Amino acid sequence: MTIATIATIAIILAAGKSSRMKSDKSKVLHKIGHRSLIGHVLALTEQAVVVVSPESKDIQEEVLKSFPGTTFAIQDPPLGTGHAVKTGFDTLPEIGENILILYGDTPLLTKETIDQLLASNAHCTLLAMEPRNPDGYGRIVQDIQGNVLRIVEHNDASLQERDIQLCFGGAMVIKAELLKTFLPKIENHNAKKEYYLVTLVELLSHAGHSVSYITTDEEELMGVNDRSQLAAAEHVFQTRMRNKALQAGVTLCDPTSTYFAYDTVLESDVTLEPHVYFGPGVRVKKGASIRAFSHIEGAEIGENCAIGPFARIRPKTILEPSSKVGNFVEIKNAHLKSGSKVNHLSYIGDATVGKKTNIGAGTITCNYDGFHKHQTIIGDDVSIGANSSLVAPLIIEDAALIGAGSVITKNVSKGSMALERGIQKEIQGGATHYRRKRSKD
Numbered sequence: 001m002t003i004a005t006i007a008t009i010a011i012i013l014a015a016g017k018s019s020r021m022k023s024d025k026s027k028v029l030h031k032i033g034h035r036s037l038i039g040h041v042l043a044l045t046e047q048a049v050v051v052v053s054p055e056s057k058d059i060q061e062e063v064l065k066s067f068p069g070t071t072f073a074i075q076d077p078p079l080g081t082g083h084a085v086k087t088g089f090d091t092l093p094e095i096g097e098n099i100l101i102l103y104g105d106t107p108l109l110t111k112e113t114i115d116q117l118l119a120s121n122a123h124c125t126l127l128a129m130e131p132r133n134p135d136g137y138g139r140i141v142q143d144i145q146g147n148v149l150r151i152v153e154h155n156d157a158s159l160q161e162r163d164i165q166l167c168f169g170g171a172m173v174i175k176a177e178l179l180k181t182f183l184p185k186i187e188n189h190n191a192k193k194e195y196y197l198v199t200l201v202e203l204l205s206h207a208g209h210s211v212s213y214i215t216t217d218e219e220e221l222m223g224v225n226d227r228s229q230l231a232a233a234e235h236v237f238q239t240r241m242r243n244k245a246l247q248a249g250v251t252l253c254d255p256t257s258t259y260f261a262y263d264t265v266l267e268s269d270v271t272l273e274p275h276v277y278f279g280p281g282v283r284v285k286k287g288a289s290i291r292a293f294s295h296i297e298g299a300e301i302g303e304n305c306a307i308g309p310f311a312r313i314r315p316k317t318i319l320e321p322s323s324k325v326g327n328f329v330e331i332k333n334a335h336l337k338s339g340s341k342v343n344h345l346s347y348i349g350d351a352t353v354g355k356k357t358n359i360g361a362g363t364i365t366c367n368y369d370g371f372h373k374h375q376t377i378i379g380d381d382v383s384i385g386a387n388s389s390l391v392a393p394l395i396i397e398d399a400a401l402i403g404a405g406s407v408i409t410k411n412v413s414k415g416s417m418a419l420e421r422g423i424q425k426e427i428q429g430g431a432t433h434y435r436r437k438r439s440k441d
């Protein structure tokens with residue numbers, strides 16, 4: 001199967017207008033599960049050319065960040081899906097054996113379906129569906145033996161043809177040589193005066209080439225054109241991710257309140273309480289538990305770690321096994337070694353914290369001087385007293401102890417105690433005197 005995938009170049013169509021999204025950015029850059037719509041489609045392909053409009057700099061820049069091998073073809077003006085495929089096809093230096101054609105706004109297609117499509121031996125294989133409401137879709141017309149004859153667009157279909165339930169889903173695989181021969185033959189004799197890709201089907205079957213189809217469910221072919229379809233696609237995507245996690249042996253106390261990114265990896269025996277949110281780039285290892293209302297992105301959570309409730313873990317964080325991050329704690333670009341604890345109300349940023357070190361409540365790493373970020377390095381078995389400010393750059397060596405309420409600005413050596421605070425005053429009888437005075441006011 002993978003051999004077929006590698007041999008296949010994909011042409012992805014994304015040059016249409018995105019007016020219904022009411023957005024300053026291209027439709028296909030909107031995200032579900034923290035990945036753009038076009039990113040979901042590109043992830044199904046090995047090698048792709050994306051057909052875009054001339055105003056698509058944003059698409060090109062964004063796509064190249066995650067899929068650097070992608071090439072682009074500019075369709076100007078957009079004269080229909082057939083014209084778009086021709087525009088893409090004409091830019092290919094080599095064409096290979098098969099061409100896979102996909103639409104950039106159908107992010108829920110799965111790899112399994114694409115592999116099925118590629119496994120077909122026909123000259124052209126269509127991805128089809130039987131939607132609850134076929135209005136607007138191209139209908140697949142067959143003869144009585146079930147041979148595919150042509151696709152008729154909704155606007156061009158007769159009343160009889162509109163009764164056909166089998167619709168074209170917007171993806172196909174076709175022999176590259178046939179595409180080369182038949183693309184120039186597509187004409188625009190239709191209601192919209194566009195060069196339709198689907199006209200190929202009639203040209204191929206007339207010339208005696210085999211056209212087959214496979215079906216998949218409507219949900220997989222859901223197109224995203226407006227914000228409510230974007231929300232609906234997000235819903236389907238999240239349901240898939242939740243089911244995948246449950247099947248992988250993860251406990252989700254309230255699956256519907258858990259939000260995943262496209263690349264979230266959860267190992268078995270992870271437990272998630274309700275309302276846990278994953279941004280991109282998170283891996284949670286075996287046995288870790290994440291309590292309610294935690295927000296985590298760009299982090300590796302080690303085995304048996306305990307996070308939250310109400311923890312915020314930001315990118316470039318590594319938590320080694322059995323470390324703990326408690327309530328109202330923010331961690332950013334920090335490495336906590338095994339068994340270390342930051343249990344309450346702290347900010348640890350740009351820092352390394354050694355093994356079995358305890359960071360007291362309210363500790364802040366003061367990492368930013370208004371111009372640059374600086375590192376805080378804390379050794380093993382260190383105890384940081386509550387409400388300490390650690391002014392970076394700073395090194396606190398192994399087994400040191402910081403007194404509560406200190407503002408630490410100088411390095412602390414191994415085994416030392418450091419504290420910095422004002423001298424405490426005590427006025428004998430002062431409290432009694434104060435209360436007496438206030439009660440007369």
Ligand code: UD1
Binds near residue numbers: 078081151153
């Ligand atoms: C298309 C199919 C229809 C099918 C449906 C499935 C055609 C003619 N019709 O209709 O049979 O049932 O998809 O969803 O193909 N695009 C370009 N350049 C253009 C025109 C379109 O790049 O000149 C891109 C769009 O950005 C979009 C895709 O092609 O990603 C499909 O175009 P769209 O206008 O949405 O086609 P449909 O009317 O939905």
Ligand code: MG
Binds near residue numbers: 223
């Ligand atoms: Mg469409």
